[in-house]
Amino acid sequence: MTSLADTHVHLLAGLDDGPPTMDVAVAMCRMLVTEGARHATALAHQNRNYPYNTADRLRSSAAALAAVLSERKIPLSVYPTGEVMLSNTTLDEWRAGTLMSVGDHKQWLLVEMPHGAFVDVLPLADALRSEGVGLIIAHAERYAELLDDPALTQSWVEAGCLIQVTARAIAEPWAPEFEAALKRWARDGCIHLLGSDGHGIERRRPKMAAGFARLAKWVGRKHATRIAGTWGAAILRGEPVQIPAPRPSGRSWFSRMFGA
Template sequence: MHAHILPGLDDGARTLEESLAMARELVAQGVRTVVAAPHFMPGVYMPKPEEIWARVAGLQHALNEEGLPLRLAPGAECYLDPELPARLRRGELQTINDTGRYLLVELPMGDYPVFADDVLFELLLSGITPILAHPERNAVLAEHPEKVYDLVRRGVLLQVNAGSLAGLFGTAARSAARLFVRHAWAHFLGSDAHRPGERIAAVSVALNEINSLIGRAGACALAGDRPQAVLEGTECVLPDPDPPVFKPRFSFGRFFGR
């Protein structure tokens, strides 16, 4: 659902050879389809949809030549900013597989912008379902699960990173990712791979983790059934999200009977 495999578009694969190396590792992990999602970050990376399509076609040709059974679908990881809905209307952003229904959206790591809810819900009202990339790595959402629950109830979907479940991004991200999976807030699994190596190797580790948390059917939904619906531009079958459970805080007054 999320890999920076296209060469030379962002901080992901730098060369065709590196893209092919990533593809070989993904295939070895059992991956058969990848959403090629270069960053769209105003002022930094701003690939046009036609450029993404051209790179997808070129890399797909190279994959076929190498005999690698990996299908590419176009996408983009779009950094959240107030202009996101307007950019989408102007045709500047690549929806997943060009169906015009799902958009991969990246939050800043350190905060949750005051305009975030307005942007996300404007997208929903326009018929676009935002899929938040690695929300477990956002410090605010990891700390405030009630906010995540509210977003999911309103129709925002979540993609967790395999590396988070495998512990590559620290204990806070791993704990948050596990919580999102257990409560049916996580809807997709992605590698977010930028290079060959540990993020891709984490895919099988993450699938085993998901299987232990919610069972094989849940793992298949996150890694297969729902991503297929997104690629087809159809509605995802989603479980009802469980509300967050808050543990009572320790109180000296309660301890002394007051």
């Protein structure tokens, strides 16, 4: 079985709209292991709705979860991460040390759009790149402005951003046009990471396997493993990743690389 890396799953008990208790968080971790995951973010929202979710709080909560998983011999490595809602203060908050990077390695920041809005990340990406930090666009498939504009997607990737897609969106696309756009992203090299966006065991369960299987049909198992496993695990561990640049319209990046 391929070892998957869930780069977007809420596992910190009682910190946001994810698991309310440690028991639910542990049950989610068991579910992820069954799905094939061996690495996962121990993630909580960082936005104005959760003002007490400081980097220190996320760090200590993730350590507590890791200790329980070790005690119960659940083979899942978890990494403290904040899901940062973009605002006009994001850069200042990062520099003040209040935001939690992916895995606490100060290499990547997982960001989402403000509710009901779409903002250009390029100014923030440029500012952070000079400090050695890249942006990961959380559940990027939600943003039609990005998904339906290959040139915009490419400009964000060229600026150092990585595109994360929710596994369920690939496994169960809600419209043919949406599926076609996701498939184009995948085949053009514009999907870099997979996440479940899991929040609980009854609602928004942490499911990865079906999304990985469908992705493998689109781009082949070898490349799907990079997206759903290899690259995510490296980022969560704080290791460098070499991700090929997407190709412009025409013959796809996937075709050029693999001869498809």
